[in-house]
Amino acid sequence: MSTILVTGGAGYIGSHVVKELLRQRYQPVIYDNLQTGHRQAIKNAPFVWGDLSDSKNLKETFQTYSIDAVMHFAADCLVGESVQNPLKYFNNNVKNGIKLIEIIEEYQIKKFVFSSSAAVYGEPQKVPITEDHSCCPTNPYGETKWIFERVLQAYHQAGLFNFISLRYFNAAGADPEGDLGEDHSPESHLIPLVIKAALEGTSVPVFGTDYNTPDGTCIRDYIHVTDLAQAHILALEKLGQKNFSGIYNMGNGNGYSVREVIETVEKVTGRKVKAIESPRRSGDPARLVASSEKIKKELGWIPRYPDLKTIIETAWKWHRNHPRGYDD
Ligand code: UDP
Numbered sequence: 001m002s003t004i005l006v007t008g009g010a011g012y013i014g015s016h017v018v019k020e021l022l023r024q025r026y027q028p029v030i031y032d033n034l035q036t037g038h039r040q041a042i043k044n045a046p047f048v049w050g051d052l053s054d055s056k057n058l059k060e061t062f063q064t065y066s067i068d069a070v071m072h073f074a075a076d077c078l079v080g081e082s083v084q085n086p087l088k089y090f091n092n093n094v095k096n097g098i099k100l101i102e103i104i105e106e107y108q109i110k111k112f113v114f115s116s117s118a119a120v121y122g123e124p125q126k127v128p129i130t131e132d133h134s135c136c137p138t139n140p141y142g143e144t145k146w147i148f149e150r151v152l153q154a155y156h157q158a159g160l161f162n163f164i165s166l167r168y169f170n171a172a173g174a175d176p177e178g179d180l181g182e183d184h185s186p187e188s189h190l191i192p193l194v195i196k197a198a199l200e201g202t203s204v205p206v207f208g209t210d211y212n213t214p215d216g217t218c219i220r221d222y223i224h225v226t227d228l229a230q231a232h233i234l235a236l237e238k239l240g241q242k243n244f245s246g247i248y249n250m251g252n253g254n255g256y257s258v259r260e261v262i263e264t265v266e267k268v269t270g271r272k273v274k275a276i277e278s279p280r281r282s283g284d285p286a287r288l289v290a291s292s293e294k295i296k297k298e299l300g301w302i303p304r305y306p307d308l309k310t311i312i313e314t315a316w317k318w319h320r321n322h323p324r325g326y327d328d
Contacts, residue, residue: 003027003065008073010037012182013171020229029065038326052096062107069111079283082141093144111239112163118288120146128291131247139283156245164235169221169251169290171228173311174318181318183325194262195319198271206258208280217258219287221251224305234299251290252306268312
């Protein structure tokens with residue numbers, strides 16, 4: 001059985017990947033500082049509390065568990081915060097990530113799966129975006145993901161390890177079995193915020209209604225978190241092949257506007273949502289839609305929950321059962 005170190009495994013995407021790893025008979029070991037993650041989300045796997053900056057603790061973890069591969073989720077990931085406090089992002093996402101690679105080199109780990117982001121592209125020149133699209137991030141968060149990918153590429157070219165970087169578009173939804181869900185504090189993502197507004201009868205701001213899109217609001221490509229998790233397992237399998245590294249977009253190729261998301265939440269929940277037209281949020285591109293043909297072709301990824309309604313239904317199920325998140 002392969003043992004996989006999952007940094008940030010208690011977080012939203014990480015915990016869904018951990019569940020999938022267990023289901024497919026891998027042994028995940030979670031390393032997380034629980035700053036944004038939840039201990040309740042990872043009840044069935046070994047857990048080490050620790051910060052990425054703590055190399056001693058990390059090394060001990062590599063020693064205690066004989067690690068075969070690393071999946072690296074631990075990162076700061078709020079675009080707005082990265083604009084206000086860029087050093088936090090360069091320190092955690094780049095500097096601490098490099099410390100992790102140093103340990104990986106020391107322990108001669110050859111397989112690395114990285115959580116990257118559509119934010120590496122910046123304002124797209126054309127949609128759907130393919131992986132060869134130019135990378136020109138418009139905020140420090142995207143910059144850190146782009147820098148780290150280039151570090152990985154250089155390491156790979158030096159023959160030190162193989163990596164797969166998955167560029168997530170908008171991860172959404174919840175574990176269809178209802179065990180896991182999205183619980184950020186504070187929440188900043190559209191779908192959980194609209195569901196919360198439906199549940200509590202509060203309002204939700206629509207950031208920008210004057211974009212050059214059919215209804216004036218931003219368009220995003222929402223991908224179910226369990227489909228995303230499955231892609232990580234395929235990546236791990238692919239890394240078993242000699243000298244292979246790759247970068248893949250993770251989306252469904254369908255764009256939905258903010259208004260369409262709100263309408264779909266209303267349909268799924270049967271409740272009205274009060275939407276308040278608000279100014280644009282800085283750094284938001286008008287339209288981000290992925291081409292994920294490359295991962296379908298090369299890794300055989302097939303999404304099971306590609307449509308927005310299903311994605312929102314799974315999220316609704318979790319939020320309805322956990323109105324206060326994992327504390328319920
Ligand atoms: N958005 C919005 N109101 C909110 C939160 C988000 O209108 O309260 C918009 C946001 O401007 C973007 C889309 O919803 O166009 C998705 O935002 P989210 O933060 O979920 O993901 P991002 O695309 O930033 O990764």
